[in-house]
Amino acid sequence: MSFFLHKSNFLLRTVYPEFWWKIDEEADPTIYLTFDDGPIPDVTEFVLEQLDKYAAQATFFCIGDNVRKHRDVLYKVLEAGHMVGNHTFNHLNGWKTDDNVYLENIQKCQEQLGVETSLFRPPYGRIKKTQAAQVIENYSIVMWDVLTGDFDRKLPADVCLRKTIHYTHSGSIVVFHDSLKAWPTMRYVLPRMLAYFAERGYSFRAVPQPVYAGY
Numbered sequence: 001m002s003f004f005l006h007k008s009n010f011l012l013r014t015v016y017p018e019f020w021w022k023i024d025e026e027a028d029p030t031i032y033l034t035f036d037d038g039p040i041p042d043v044t045e046f047v048l049e050q051l052d053k054y055a056a057q058a059t060f061f062c063i064g065d066n067v068r069k070h071r072d073v074l075y076k077v078l079e080a081g082h083m084v085g086n087h088t089f090n091h092l093n094g095w096k097t098d099d100n101v102y103l104e105n106i107q108k109c110q111e112q113l114g115v116e117t118s119l120f121r122p123p124y125g126r127i128k129k130t131q132a133a134q135v136i137e138n139y140s141i142v143m144w145d146v147l148t149g150d151f152d153r154k155l156p157a158d159v160c161l162r163k164t165i166h167y168t169h170s171g172s173i174v175v176f177h178d179s180l181k182a183w184p185t186m187r188y189v190l191p192r193m194l195a196y197f198a199e200r201g202y203s204f205r206a207v208p209q210p211v212y213a214g215y
Helices: 010-015 043-053 064-069 071-079 099-113 129-135 157-167 183-199
Strands: 030-036 058-062 083-086 173-177
Touching: 030 043, 043 058, 043 071, 043 183, 058 064, 064 071, 064 099, 071 083, 083 099, 099 129, 157 183, 173 183
Parallel strands: 030 058, 030 173, 058 083
Antiparallel strands: none
16 A cells, blocks of 8 residues: 655645746646766666657656765766756755754765755655755745655555546656666556657656755
8 A cells, every 4th residue: 555645736836836837838848857866877868768769858856875886877867958956965864864964965066966956855755944045045846736756665666657648737856766676567568658648749858957046
């Protein structure tokens, strides 16, 4: 049994209107694919191969410690023309973390990335208002419209695909994970999801990078 929402909750969108949940600025049907928790050898590279088949751009929200361990994979992401975002250094749950520790962890991740980014996604989607108030000075906090659930080993891959297709529309920010945990399901869902929407005239773009004074 799964205990997460595939579609972002309207109440959360109301409480946090300053966060990015969807992007409705494109005239043509567009989906914004995002990948959390990498980079991971083989897994992230599989994602890059699938995206390349459809000239798809995406945003990778990287864990700083994984960047430290697999910097060569991050370079492949950047060389392929994709965007990167900050996902903290240690995948911290903001609800359970002291504000100063949380903010320092974000900065530590930024230093590992080695490239400027103004995009941040809180791990688990959990961040205190006090943390968000400071983070938003230098980053856009990017949440999601559709959570694929590829990380849930109890969710059959075909059900994950069906629900992802059902809830995804133009402007959706969709979350996949380029992680070992998600790998068995993600490698089934991603190619089929890309094919389904490409056949229907959709394009796939990276979340746009706003410019902040700090960068």
